[in-house]
Amino acid sequence: MEILEIITKCLAAGVAAAGFGMLFNVPQRTLLPIGILGALGGLVKFGAMYFGVGIVFSSFAAATVIGVVSIRMAHSKDSPPLVFYIPSVIPLIPGFFIYRMMLGIMSLISVSSTEVYLQNLITTVNNGTKAIFILISLGIGVAVPMLITRKETMKKKEPGG
Amino acid sequence: MNEETSNASEVGSILLDVGAALMSSGASTHRTRLTLERLASGLGFKIELLITQRALMVTVIDKDQEHFFSRLKRTSPHKINFKIVSGVSRMSWRVFDGEWNIEQVAAELRRLKKLPHYSQWLVLSTVGLAGAAFCHIFGGGLIDMAVAFTATFSGLFVRQQATLKKFNPYVCVFFAALTASLIAGFAEFFNFGNHPDAAFSTSVLFLVPGVPLINSVTDMMDGNIQNGIVRMVNGLIIAFAIAMGVFTVRILFSF
Known part of the structure; x- marks a missing residue:
């Protein structure tokens, strides 16, 4: 992947994140930060993939970075973190693998020759496991920073009893 | 009824309204609980909560533990609206700091619910x-991107119209997926663009149940396993509805 391609893909991820923010009716002051956060997630993911990291770990890293930055943004923009991280991780969803998996499952229903069936089974399982692991890593990657920092903010701001 | 009980019941009702608004706007269970407890302690009450996907139960106990009030409220169907989540969170801090009283909370909630959405064409x-x-x-290349734009635009439009006509939400998703992939499918069928595959697979991505699925993982990590499972199943049914729409189109074009 070329560097230029990474940059345009990052911009695309930012646009997609802001678009989804609008769909979820986020406050106007958070739209630009969401776009930046989406682009940052794209940068981490595609950047890591450029250096040869697997797609699952790249997605996990991107989701974690989004989680961490969304907590910072939540403090400065006075909105809960989920307003920032949900639209921003949506561009990282492995739509293409899910689609390939669905097509594969569909072909398994109709194929009769054993050889083609095996070939399709292998690609379907490959695409499917990738898709599922990426989805799980996105969810957990976003949740982990929240769980780590929460203890601290609770102590600072919640009442003693 | 003396003053304390009426106070507790008033606080209980407003907390239920706030909680129901939060749950149906797409807040996680932990956030709803945290916000309601913050509000209650700001207003000088202790509360116990039961939060499920479609109903809330609250018991408000006053400081001397003499009066309490319990009520159950069904939440409205889920419609994601982060302006409410954000506004309620801001409000809860003001109440917690003792700046606002209960009338102001009620007024602010009414105001937040009335806040305008982005205009339909802008969202589309x-x-x-x-x-x-x-x-x-x-x-995808430029032509594929144009196809994806058209497909997404029309699919979302169909979903909005179907929601207005009060179809079952999963059926709305099915209609939208059908429309979007039909448009992208035409482009693929007539070999339009250099990577029609990409346009076809991304045309339905605007429907992915991102909020239910991410909230599901967050809820489960917080130990709200029951709510997490409910959200997960909801997300999977939506995904299934999308798949049905896409499959229908694939079958149509395979002839």
Whole structure:
């Protein structure tokens, strides 16, 4: 992947994140930060993939970075973190693998020759496991920073009893 | 009824309204609980909560533990609206700091519910752009991006119209997926663009149940396993509805 391609893909991820923010009716002051956060997630993911990291770990890293930055943004923009991280991780969803998996499952229903069936089974399982692991890593990657920092903010701001 | 009980019942009702608004706007269970407890302690009460996906139960206990009030409220169907989540969170801090009283909370909640959404055409165009951006991420060229834009735009429009006509929400998703992939499918059928595959697979991405699925993982990590499972199943049914729409189109075009 070329560097230029990474940059345009990052911009695309930012646009997609802001678009989804609008769909979820986020406050106007958070739209630009969401776009930046989406682009940052794209940068981490595609950047890591450029250096040869697997797609699952790249997605996990991107989701974690989004989680961490969304907590910072939540403090400065006075909105809960989920307003920032949900639209921003949506561009990282492995739509293409899910689609390939669905097509594969569909072909398994109709194929009769054993050889083609095996070939399709292998690609379907490959695409499917990738898709599922990426989805799980996105969810957990976003949740982990929240769980780590929460203890601290609770102590600072919640009442003693 | 003396003053304390009426106070507790008033606080209980407003807390239920706030909680129901939060749950149906897409807040996680932990956030709803945290916000309601913050509000209650700001107003000088202790509460016990039961939060489920479609109903809330609250018991308000006053400080001397003499009066309490319990009520159950059904939440409205889920419609994601982060302006409410954000506004309620701000409000809860003001109440917690003792700046606001209960009348102001009620007024602020009414105001937040009335806040305008982005205009329909603006949302349609930006989500369409998001679809085109997705298509670029998965390797589509300019023509594919235009196809993805059109498909997303029309699919979202169909979903909005179907929701207005009060169809079952999963059926709305099915209609939208059908429309979007039909348009992208035409482009693929007539070999339009250099990577029609990318346009076809990204045309339905605007429907992915991102909020239910991410909230599901967050809820489960917080130990709200029951709510997490409910959200997960909801997300999977939506995904299934999308798949049905896409499959229908694939079968149509395979003839």
